Amino acid sequence: MSAPFQKLPTWVEVGVIPLVNVVVAFLVAGLVVLFIGENPLEAVKILIWGALGFGEGVGFTLFYTTNFIFTGLAVAVAFHAGLFNIGGEGQAYLGGLGVAVAALALDRYVPWWVTLPVATVLAALFGAAWALIPAYLQAKRGSHIVITTIMFNFIASSLMVWLLVDHLSPVGSMQPETRTFEAGGTLPELGGLFHLFGADMGAAPANISIFVALAACVFVYYFIWRTKIGYEIRATGLNPTAAVYAGISTVKITIVTMLVSGGLAGLMALNPVMGDQQRLQIDFVQGAGFVGIAVALMGRAHPVGVVLAAFLFGMLYQGGAELAFDMPTISRDMIVVIQALVILFAGALEHMFRPGIGRAFALMSTSQRERVVAEEERS
């Protein structure tokens, strides 16, 4: 964007404007609740209680948060190169295949802490491989990455259904899923950690993959802001023409960024497949790939922001389930509406409130200056 906007101080830029956008999104969501005929404040209260009020709720919230950190990071990394990876859903689905391959091959022979690194590598590899073809087509043949990644989501879905129905389900089973992994293919849950704080996690599936997610955040920070290729990625995202001029290969950047992005999306599969269900099932991603878009936009594509946004969406997913239980007129689809509003206001309409905020800010600083000048004259 060639600055049609005035320059604002950093804290307004990264603090106030994103906050206003998200607040507006939630206010509109409140209006939707009001329109349905329920009390939005009451709904928020139930939602927060459901997400954080008791041990099991927190466990579920952390479980969802883990998913969204991975997919949010995937979208965020691509954003830095100016790419829009809408294919997190398919890449995560394929990542599940990597996890299942590792777990099915190893679970009977080794403990979980041997399986986990292998599963991590395979999940990332499978996810990255699924992002490679769209990346190559964008870099070399100029086909639009948004369209190809959408197409690849559908292809992934068909591929996985075919694999699960015809090849991966155990002989004699009609369920389109793999066999349940043995102890060597399952991740320890966080129940013990909860006990340290005197809380009970109940049946919640939060597991140690959340630490893999946090490690991925640290990795993304270093990769984007502390390596040469990260610098090249950001340069390409800010101004592709200038980047080419500076000798940066767009082909290389596109492919490397998408491989990392796809790998991160693939890692998401660790949590539901190895941590929760302990088997590979149809459609286990359940839209987490798309939530990643909202998370990355809301978190301003920064790992810290992504963690915060992922936690918020984790709360929404868990609290939303409680809400649907207590207020039957508000089904869980409310979360999808909130997700849409966040994408709309924090993404597509991100500059809508900037002129207003800029004017308010200018007004504030001029009145301040006048006061200072007046005081100086008096003395």
Added chain:
Amino acid sequence: MDLTTIVLILDSSVRLATPLLLACLAGLYSERSGIFDIGLEGKMLAGAFFAAAAAYWTGSAWLGLLAAIAASIVLALVHGFASITQRGNQIVSGVAINFLAAGMTALLGQAWFSQGGRTPQLGADARFGAITLPGAEALRDVPVVGEIYYELISGHNLIVYVAFLMVPLTWWVLFRTRFGLRLRAVGQNPAAVDTAGVSVPFLRYRAVVICGILTGIAGAYLAIAQSAGFIVNMSAGKGYIALAALIFAKWRPWPAMGACFLFGFLDAVSIRLQGANVPVIGEVPVQFMQALPYILTVILLAGFIGRAVPPKAGGIPYVKER
């Protein structure tokens, strides 16, 4: 395979191609004007829901159609506001529209009808019924010609005929009217259109509204013509297939019809081929047939079957002066 089977497959291809064709032509107007629209899916879904809800309350299929168009236009205007007035990212806005529609239809469906997001079953009056074209009954027993006319051409509902008539109409509007010329120009070089004294935003808003009208009709077709009510996520990816068809057709109306018919045909065949053995190839997995439209589109986009070049200014917000 005898003639009856072929006619029946083609007949269901027509039915399956209709919503694709309407959504594809909708995307054609929008994208030709330089506004990328991956929100076809969402607009269609919103159209389907409001068509079913309005048709249920009023008992009139026509009011259902109007409600569908209105709902779809509202979403189209949101997309227009974000991408034309606010110069936001058109892809992001389209994604938001899709989720907004998916969430709102299920949410309102549950709040209003309490049937898990469905709308109640509609009676015959609240739907668009089959139309028997003149002479179809008389010609029915004539071999070949009569069968084709009776089964394939006659006996569809009104929206099917509207969809196929939209093809020549769209061609005429785009390539034979002043509006069409300007619409195509604004998608290629908005600055030139602006210099000629024509408003870029107004042109693009009109394109976006036409897109809303057509996706609304497509949604109405799903809910109150093809079926008798709305079910959650009824559009089931048809908006994305329409997008694929649009690329396949290289943003031109007649090939759009061909592409939509092809994808409709693949769908019809995949339903019939379930578990059947195809000579030489053996058993084709249903999933492969379902994925075929997407695979074909990717191959096309890769430039292995000709080249699909989108409108030049597509996706780029127009800034009047710098």
